[in-house]
Each structure stands twice: as C-alpha cells, then as structure tokens.
Amino acid sequence: MDSVNYKVEIPVIEGNPSLGGLDELISRPTITKPDRKYYIALSISLSMLSLGVIGVALTFFYGIGMWGNNIPVAWAFDITNFVFWVGIGHAGTLISAILFLLRQKWRTGISRFAEGMTIFAVMTAGIFPIIHLGRPWLAGYLFPYPNQHSLWVNFTSPLIWDVFAVSTYFTVSLIFWYVGLIPDLAVLRERTVNKIKKIIYSIFSLGWRFSNRHWQHYDMVYLILAGFATPLVLSVHTIVSFDFAVSILPGWHSTIFPPYFVAGAVFSGFAMVQNILILIRKIFNYEHIITLNTLEKMNKVILLTGSMVGYSYLMEMFIAWYSGIQPERFVFINRALGPYAVEFWIMVSCNVIFPQLFWFKKIRRSIIIMFAIGIFVNVGMWMERFVIVVTSLSRDFLPSSWHHFTPTWVDFSILIGSFGFFFTWLLLFTKALPVVSMAEVKAVLKGSQPTHGDH
Amino acid sequence: MSNKILYSYTGIFDTPDQIIQAAEMAVKEGFTKYDVNTPYPLHGMDSAMKLPPSKLGYIALIFGLSAALATALVIGWMSAIDYPLVVGGKPLFSFPAYVPVMFEVTVLTASIATVVAMLFFFFKLPNIGHPLHGTGYMKTVSSDKYGISIQVNDPKLILPDGSFNESFILKFLESVGSKEIAPVYWDEEEINHQNKILDPKFMVFLFVVAIITSAVTYFSLNILMNITPFNWMAEQQKLSVQQTSSVFKNHSGMLVPVPGTVARNSMPYQFSGQPDSAGKSLINPIPVSIESLKKGEIKFDVYCSPCHGFNGDGAGRLNGQFPNPPTLHSDKVRKWTDARIFAVITEGQNVMPSYASQLTVDERWTVINYIRALQRALNAMESDLK
Numbered sequence: 040m041d042s043v044n045y046k047v048e049i050p051v052i053e054g055n056p057s058l059g060g061l062d063e064l065i066s067r068p069t070i071t072k073p074d075r076k077y078y079i080a081l082s083i084s085l086s087m088l089s090l091g092v093i094g095v096a097l098t099f100f101y102g103i104g105m106w107g108n109n110i111p112v113a114w115a116f117d118i119t120n121f122v123f124w125v126g127i128g129h130a131g132t133l134i135s136a137i138l139f140l141l142r143q144k145w146r147t148g149i150s151r152f153a154e155g156m157t158i159f160a161v162m163t164a165g166i167f168p169i170i171h172l173g174r175p176w177l178a179g180y181l182f183p184y185p186n187q188h189s190l191w192v193n194f195t196s197p198l199i200w201d202v203f204a205v206s207t208y209f210t211v212s213l214i215f216w217y218v219g220l221i222p223d224l225a226v227l228r229e230r231t232v233n234k235i236k237k238i239i240y241s242i243f244s245l246g247w248r249f250s251n252r253h254w255q256h257y258d259m260v261y262l263i264l265a266g267f268a269t270p271l272v273l274s275v276h277t278i279v280s281f282d283f284a285v286s287i288l289p290g291w292h293s294t295i296f297p298p299y300f301v302a303g304a305v306f307s308g309f310a311m312v313q314n315i316l317i318l319i320r321k322i323f324n325y326e327h328i329i330t331l332n333t334l335e336k337m338n339k340v341i342l343l344t345g346s347m348v349g350y351s352y353l354m355e356m357f358i359a360w361y362s363g364i365q366p367e368r369f370v371f372i373n374r375a376l377g378p379y380a381v382e383f384w385i386m387v388s389c390n391v392i393f394p395q396l397f398w399f400k401k402i403r404r405s406i407i408i409m410f411a412i413g414i415f416v417n418v419g420m421w422m423e424r425f426v427i428v429v430t431s432l433s434r435d436f437l438p439s440s441w442h443h444f445t446p447t448w449v450d451f452s453i454l455i456g457s458f459g460f461f462f463t464w465l466l467l468f469t470k471a472l473p474v475v476s477m478a479e480v481k482a483v484l485k486g487s488q489p490t491h492g493d494h
Numbered sequence: 495m496s497n498k499i500l501y502s503y504t505g506i507f508d509t510p511d512q513i514i515q516a517a518e519m520a521v522k523e524g525f526t527k528y529d530v531n532t533p534y535p536l537h538g539m540d541s542a543m544k545l546p547p548s549k550l551g552y553i554a555l556i557f558g559l560s561a562a563l564a565t566a567l568v569i570g571w572m573s574a575i576d577y578p579l580v581v582g583g584k585p586l587f588s589f590p591a592y593v594p595v596m597f598e599v600t601v602l603t604a605s606i607a608t609v610v611a612m613l614f615f616f617f618k619l620p621n622i623g624h625p626l627h628g629t630g631y632m633k634t635v636s637s638d639k640y641g642i643s644i645q646v647n648d649p650k651l652i653l654p655d656g657s658f659n660e661s662f663i664l665k666f667l668e669s670v671g672s673k674e675i676a677p678v679y680w681d682e683e684e685i686n687h688q689n690k691i692l693d694p695k696f697m698v699f700l701f702v703v704a705i706i707t708s709a710v711t712y713f714s715l716n717i718l719m720n721i722t723p724f725n726w727m728a729e730q731q732k733l734s735v736q737q738t739s740s741v742f743k744n745h746s747g748m749l750v751p752v753p754g755t756v757a758r759n760s761m762p763y764q765f766s767g768q769p770d771s772a773g774k775s776l777i778n779p780i781p782v783s784i785e786s787l788k789k790g791e792i793k794f795d796v797y798c799s800p801c802h803g804f805n806g807d808g809a810g811r812l813n814g815q816f817p818n819p820p821t822l823h824s825d826k827v828r829k830w831t832d833a834r835i836f837a838v839i840t841e842g843q844n845v846m847p848s849y850a851s852q853l854t855v856d857e858r859w860t861v862i863n864y865i866r867a868l869q870r871a872l873n874a875m876e877s878d879l880k
Contacts, residue, residue, distance in 0.1 A: 057638060058533060058637060058638030059637050059638040062637050062638070099723055100722065100723050101723075102723075174723075174727075176724055183572060189576075189577070190577060191572040191573065191576065191577045193573075193579070193581055194569045194572070194573050194591060194592055194595060195573075195581050195582065195584055195588055195591035196581075197594075199595065200594040200595055200598075203594070203595045203598040203599065204594065204598050207598040207599070207601055207602040210602055210605075210606070211601060211602060211605045214605055214606065214609050215605075218609055222533075222534075225636055226533070226636050226637065229632060229633045229636040229637070230637075241622050241627075242620070242622070245613060245619040245620040245621070245622075246619055246620050246621040246622040246623070246624055246627060247619070248531060248624055248626050248627065248632065249531040249532060249533060249632075249635055249636055250529045250530070250531055251517075251529065251530040251531070251532060251535070251536070251539045251540075251543060251545075252529055252530075252543075252545065253617055254532070254534075254535040254536075254539070255535075255539075255540050255545050255548055256548045256550055256612050256616050256617070257535065257612070258535050258548075259548035259550045259551065260550055260608055260609060260612050263550065263551060263554045263604075263605075263608050264605055264608070264609070267554075267601045267604060267605050270597075270601070271598075271601050274594065274597055274598065274601075278594055281594070477533075478533065478534040478535075479534070481533055481534045482534040482535060486509075486510075487510065487534070488510055488536065488537050489510040489511050489514045489536060489537060489538050490510075490511055
C-alpha cells in the first residue's frame with residue numbers, strides 16, 4: 040500500500056480468476072434458487088411498493104387533493120421525487136458511457152448494474168409527472184400527434200422538452216443496456232440446461248454467435264451509443280433544470296441550474312450505485328470483481344461532484360446577494376432561516392460537509408463509513424430538490440399568496456412506494472440477468488488480450 | 495451420419511495470441527468464408543482478419559442529421575403554420591426553443607437506427623438456426639476458448655471437380671496449432687423446417703391473440719372508460735338536476751323559482767289561445783331596416799323556408815311529406831296585422847307547431863318584417879318603383 044508503483048496499472052479484477060470461472064460466478068444467481076434473504080428483501084420491497092400502489096390508487100380515485108399540494112405550492116413531493124429519481128439514473132449512464140469514452144477500465148465490473156439501475160430509476164421517475172397530471176390516463180396528450188382537436192403541444196415549454204428528454208433517455212438507456220446484454224444472454228443460453236430458459240435466452244440473444252465479424256461492428260455501435268449517451272445524459276438533467284430555470288420565480292430563475300443539476304445528479308446517482316454495489320458484492324461474493332479500488336474511485340467521483348454541488352450552493356447565494364434583487368435575497372435568507380430551515384441544513388450538512396470526509400484515504404476505503412456517507416448523500420440530495428421546489432414556491436413575490444406546504448400520508452406513501460418500485464425491479468434483475476457484464480469483464484482480465492509481442 | 499450436410503470445420507485455441515496468429519494465417523491462405531469466434535472482442539483481431547472499418551458510423555450520421563432537420567421542420571410547421579399561437583411574446587418560429595427537442599429526437603433516431611441496422615441488416619439476426627448453434631464449439635468459444643470456423647464452401651476448399659478438399663483444411667488447422675478440430679453439420683431439422691401458416695399450433699396462437707386483443711380492447715373502451723375515475727369526470731361532487739339533496743327542505747336538488755318570477759327577456763305570452771286579440775293588441779317593435787331584414791331572412795330561411803319555401807309561396811322542400819302550407823301571399827295573410835302573424839309563429843296553427851322555442855320574441859318580429867318584404871316583392875305596386 041505504501042510503495043505504489045504507478046507505472047503498473049492496478050488490475051481491475053482481483054485474484055486473476057479463469058474465464059470459465061467468471062461465467063460460473065456471474066451466472067450463478069440466475070441459476071440457483073433464491074435464498075431466504077432474497078425473499079425477505081423482496082417481501083420488504085413489495086410491501087413498500089404496495090404502500091405506494093395504495094397511495095397512487097387513492098390519488099387516481101380522489102385526485103391530487105389527497106396530497107399536501109396547494110396553490111402556490113403546486114409542485115411538491117411529486118416533482119421532488121421526479122428530479123431525485125432522474126438524478127439517480129444519471130450515474131448509470133455516466134459509468135457506462137462517459138467512463139467508457141474515457142477508457143476507464145474499472146467501470147467494467149459495475150457498468151451493467153449501473154445501467155440497469157438507470158433504467159429502473161428513470162422508470163420510477165417517469166411515474167411522478169404522470170400521476171401529477173390529475174387524469175394520468177390521458178398522458179398521451181403530452182406527445183405531439185395528429186389529433187381530432189387539431190392541436191399541437193407547445194414546443195417552447197420546458198415541460199415538453201422534459202417529455203422528450205426523459206422518454207429518449209429511457210429508450211436509449213434501454214437499447215444500450217440490451218446491446219450490452221446480448222453476448223451475456225448468449226453465454227447464459229450456452230450454459231443453461233433448463234429447456235424453457237434456453238428458449239427464452241435464445242430468443243433474446245437473437246442467435247448471437249460471438250463472431251469477430253460481429254464483434255467489430257458491435258464495438259463500433261457501443262462507441263457510437265456511448266458517444267450519443269454522453270451528451271444525452273448531460274442534456275436530460277439540463278432540461279430537468281430548465282423546468283425551474285426558465286421560469287421567473289426567485290430561487291429558480293438562475294443560469295447556474297443546468298451544471299448544478301447535472302453535478303447533483305451524478306453525485307446522488309453515484310452514492311446510490313455505491314450503496315447498492317456494497318450490498319451486491321457482499322451477497323453474491325463479487326468482492327474481487329467489484330473491488331475496493333473500484334469503490335474508492337466511485338468515492339472520489341462523489342467527492343468531486345459533492346464539491347461542485349457545494350460550490351453551486353455558495354455561488355447561488357453569492358449571486359442572490361450580488362444581484363441586489365430583493366426577492367432573490369429574501370429567498371435565500373428564507374431557505375436558511377425560514378420555515379424549511381431544518382430541511383435546508385440537512386441538505387447542506389449531507390451534501391457539502393459529509394462527503395468532504397472522502398479526502399481521507401482511510402474513509403474512502405472503509406466500507407461502513409462510505410455506506411453511511413452514501414446514504415447521507417441521497418438524503419441530502421432529496422432534501423435539496425425539496426428545498427428548491429417548495430421554498431421558492433411557498434413564498435414568492437406576493438406575501439398575501441404565501442402558503443405553507445405540509446405533506447400528507449399519501450405523499451409519504453408514494454415516496455416510499457417509489458423506493459419499493461425501484462428495489463423490486465432491481466431485485467428481480469439480480470436474479471434474472473447477469474449483474475456483471477461477462478464479456479466486458481473477461482476482456483479486461485489479465486492475459487485476456489493478445490500480447491502483440493511476437494508479431 | 496453420411497447424409498448430414500457439412501457446414502464447416504472448427505478449431506479451438508487456448509490463448510488470444512494463438513487465435514490472432516491463426517486468423518492471420520487464414521487470411522494468408524486466402525480463405526474468405528471463415529469466422530473467428532471469441533468470448534469477447536480481441537484487440538487487433540480486426541487487422542488480423544483484414545476487416546474493413548465498420549460503416550455503422552455513417553448510418554448514425556445520416557439518420558441523426560435527417561432527424562434533426564425533420565424535427566426542426568415539423569416543429570416549425572406545427573407551431574408557426576398549422577397551429578400558430580403566440581406564447582410569451584416569442585416569435586411563432588422560435589428556433590432556440592426547438593433545440594432541446596431536436597437534440598433528443600436526433601439522439602433517439604440515430605441510436606435506434608444504428609442498433610437496428612447492426613442487428614437486423616448487418617448481422618442478419620435473429621438467426622437462431624445457424625449451424626454453429628447447439629454445438630460443443632459454441633459452448634466453448636462462448637466461455638473461455640477461442641475458435642476459428644472455416645466453411646466448407648470456401649472457394650479455396652473446392653477442388654476442380656467440385657468436391658471438397660477435406661485434407662487441406664485439416665492440415666491447415668493442425669498447422670496453426672488448433673487443439674480440437676471438429677466438423678460442424680447443418681441441423682437437418684433446421685434445413686427441412688418449413689413455416690406453415692396453417693399449422694394448427696400457429697392458428698391456435700393467432701386465435702388466442704385475437705381473443706385477448708379484442709377482450710382487452712372491449713374492456714378498456716366499453717367498461718373501463720365508464721368506471722370512476724376514468725369516466726371523464728362524469729361523476730362529480732355536485733348536484734345534478736333531478737337528484738335528491740339533504741340541503742333543502744323538499745329534498746330536491748333543483749330549486750323552484752318563487753311564484754311570479756319572470757326571467758330576463760322572457761315575458762310570458764299573454765294571449766295564448768286568442769290569436770285575434772293578440773293581433774289587435776301587440777305592436778311590432780322592430781323598425782324596418784336593412785340589418786333587421788337580413789336577420790329576418792336568415793331566420794326565415796332556416797326555420798320557415800322548409801315548409802313555406804324561400805319565397806313564402808308554400809313550395810317548401812318538405813313538399814309531399816307534410817300537407818302543403820297555404821301561401822303567405824294570400825289576401826288573408828297580407829291583411830293580417832304583424833301581431834296576428836306573431837300569434838301564429840308563437841303558438842302555431844293547424845299542422846304548424848309553435849316556434850317560440852326556436853325564435854326569440856325579437857327574432858319573430860324580424861321574421862315578420864321579412865315576410866312583409868316578401869309579400870311586397872310579389873305584389874309590387876306602381877308606387878314602389880319610385
């Protein structure tokens with residue numbers, strides 16, 4: 040540990056397992072029967088999900104009045120949750136696309152899982168704008184289609200940009216994920232002895248045959264998709280931030296929002312990936328695939344993005360003071376000292392103070408502490424969105440229209456339900472598909488690539 | 495065994511270096527119909543196999559640019575031409591606001607097009623019936639070994655007499671250091687398999703799909719859409735007419751107006767059943783003017799002309815379906831006062847029903863003015879020419 044030779048790259052995968060051994064290890068969860076722990080986890084997440092289903096059903100039946108929303112706080116938990124979950128998704132694309140373009144090999148062990156997480160997070164996020172519609176079964180009106188009202192959507196509205204951004208993000212993430220899965224599904228197809236599973240894997244692997252004539256195009260497509268996904272992921276949270284920044288509300292109307300939101304999204308997303316990977320590597324014995332080095336690198340990203348978020352907080356406050364605009368100044372004083380001061384200070388301590396502990400190598404490499412900080416970060420990031428959405432709305436220009444927002448139990452049940460929805464998908468995913476990309480991990484194993492020495 | 499059709503000979507290698515070398519040798523020998531199968535992409539294999547660079551980038555480029563252009567045009571058409579609506583004082587064609595959507599559609603289209611082109615056009619997948627599937631070779635190369643498969647119809651392997659040069663390929667595979675050499679045959683079932691549309695299983699499948707689709711459609715359109723809360727707010731927390739209510743003493747949701755209440759613009763008609771006295775008492779309040787005659791013409795053409803005809807001569811479009819009404823140009827009608835005609839329109843006469851609900855009081859008087867104009871037109875007098 041003391042004398043690190045920086046000329047030699049640290050192997051991504053520890054212990055130098057054999058190629059066949061990796062297949063065996065990674066495909067084991069898809070073959071074996073789930074154990075007791077799995078059922079306990081699944082029942083907890085399903086209970087959370089059903090709580091959410093009850094909340095959503097009540098909302099559908101009786102309307103948005105079941106929530107604490109009021110006028111002027113027309114956006115509250117729903118949009119907070121939406122921004123939070125879209126943000127969680129961003130880490131996955133960052134790991135699978137941006138780190139791929141940067142040739143960061145340590146991403147191979149965690150990319151599949153992070154991509155899966157992206158998809159489930161975006162699915163969860165997509166629920167919220169739709170249930171907030173009041174009559175969610177009419178959500179199709181959000182898309183421009185030739186209708187009998189001969190009416191088109193308003194393309195100058197950030198809310199329409201959101202529709203396009205989130206649906207594109209989901210589709211492209213799904214494609215990216217599926218393209219990555221094809222070779223692994225083919226591996227499972229070759230390995231399985233179960234007849235039904237063989238049929239399913241055969242269909243979904245499309246008859247992939249590991250041909251190098253295919254691998255060549257496949258690499259190209261992976262590169263192209265990564266090249267598209269990188270600006271896409273930046274655009275998605277930029278557009279989400281436009282929902283706020285394009286308005287004229289003090290505390291929202293700010294040009295720093297796009298980079299600030301993207302940094303915050305990666306920040307919370309990495310914290311979520313880190314948290315779940317710690318559990319996954321423990322449960323499935325992937326300690327040498329998802330190594331401590333990988334987790335340490337993730338903690339460094341959390342530290343970096345956390346500092347960016349902290350900088351944004353300071354800059355927002357500074358600009359509010361520097362602009363000399365009274366409502367802007369008031370909003371920030373109100374955030375720190377007003378009725379939502381508790382939420383504000385939770386946000387500051389969780390997002391700015393705790394992640395700074397990652398400057399210490401010991402803390403970066405301590406599983407328990409990093410797990411705790413990861414949870415803090417996500418609590419803090421949820422609070423950040425809540426503070427932005429609710430404080431600005433509840434006290435705008437006109438004191439006579441001020442209104443305090445108090446969440447109802449339905450608000451909380453839908454929030455808990457969103458976690459249940461996300462974790463249910465995640466748990467099903469860990470059992471149904473390989474959570475680590477076999478082809479990618481094999482390609483970075485020691486000795487897996489030609490030496491190019493003798494020719 | 496002998497009637498099986500040979501597809502290729504396969505050789506398996508242990509290390510990446512060996513397979514790269516084998517691929518290079520295969521190129522050197524001049525094989526064209528061969529393939530290298532490895533569990534993951536190997537660096538340097540493309541150059542070893544002398545494969546031309548992938549052209550998929552062009553597909554992404556073409557589809558992406560077309561999508562960007564098409565989106566800009568379509569959005570511009572929607573918001574500036576087909577449904578022009580000024581929002582926030584911005585110009586109808588506000589290009590900067592279209593950039594986010596253009597970008598998203600570009601990424602979406604290019605990504606889908608590239609992946610679809612690769613899987614379905616470049617690779618011709620899905621291809622579950624490929625002879626390499628279900629072989630031990632595929633099992634090995636999918637996991638931890640590297641393999642080369644040379645098809646027997648490779649031009650290099652065809653002898654002048656058209657037969658296949660088996661010894662040559664075996665010698666080649668041995669010379670490059672292949673460990674396991676095995677022939678791969680076409681699967682007979684796969685070759686002889688013919689998709690039959692009338693296959694009973696397929697028909698049953700289609701039938702089940704049809705039943706499920708129609709059931710779901712029926713359910714969602716005819717049942718689901720009538721269930722709260724999906725029924726378009728048909729049921730609301732308000733009182734509809736004829737509903738009971740606990741608020742009022744008579745338990746009726748509807749309140750009856752106080753006796754003697756007169757609604758605006760609806761003075762009750764006092765001469766019901768007495769057209770003659772109406773004709774004597776009422777006076778036409780509408781002065782004759784171009785506007786009132788025009789108004790009267792419109793109302794007359796809509797409500798009166800179907801029976802009375804456009805000229806009021808009784809030659810209406812409903813002739814033959816109802817008893818013809820008498821002409822409005824008779825002496826009788828011409829000598830009636832305006833108010834006497836008003837009584838007929840208000841209460842009806844013989845077969846003619848009341849038009850009180852179709853025409854307001856003022857409209858009735860304008861119609862009468864128009865009828866007078868018609869009467870005068872058909873019985874013009876010398877004095878009218880002046």
